[in-house]
Amino acid sequence: MExxxxxxKSALPYGILFGIFMVLEFVILYVLNIDPITNPTVGIVVNVLNYLVLPVILIIIGCNNYKKKLNFGFISFGECLKIGVTICLIAGLIYALFSIVFNLIFPEFMDEILKKTRQVMVQKSPEMTSEQLDMAMSMTKKFMSPALVVPVTVVMFSFIGLIYSLIIGAFVKNDKPESF
Incomplete structure (x- = not known):
């Protein structure tokens, strides 16, 4: 029996690698004091990397690794989906847990982010009343709470992994021929 x-087995290392890469990205930006909120070019580059380039590349590598090295040249569409979603789920979980730990260690970071967000809101929408601005800031603060950050981040990255896996799986799949 086979x-x-x-x-x-193929998804785990690539998911961890993806999560570590996002954490390192965040730490480097923090240490170099580069702010994606006030510097939109950096924000765009980071978002393109985290939501497009890295997931696609790592899902392709994970699927091909499973197909060529672990499963004798075969991979089903369902296995591609499992690999892609698992890679992104693990990465999202690592990043979300890191952000919670980081905010516990550096609580002033959250205050800085809220202050910069307020400045950008005032700059982009000068016609906002102070009540509207306060309401927007309170909503922003609620969405930055750990109770929402972890599930939203994990679900978001899992959904991204599902979408990319559907596309990549259509090209990578190579079903094992059925024997009678």
Whole structure:
């Protein structure tokens, strides 16, 4: 009887790599005092990397690794989906947990972000009343709470992994021929 190798064996290292890369990105920007809120070019580059380039590349590599090295040249569409979603889920979980720990260690960071967000809101919408601005800031603060950050980040990255896996799986899949 043939032993089946789990797709998670290929997804786990790439998910951890993706999560670590996002954490390093964040730490480098923090240490160099580069702010994506006030410097939109940096924000765009980081978002393109985290939401487009890295997930696509790592899902392709993870699927091809499973197909060529672990499963004798075969991979089903479902296995591609499992690999892609798992990679992005792990990365999202690592990044969300890191952001919570970071905010516990550096609580002033959250205050800085809220202050800069307020400045950008005033700059972009000078016609906002102070009540509207206060309401927007309170909503922003609620969405930055750990109770929402972790599930939203994990779901968002899992959804991104699902979408990219659907596309990548259509090209990478190579089903094992059925024997009678």
């Amino acid at each position: 032993q089946k190798i789990s797709p998670s």
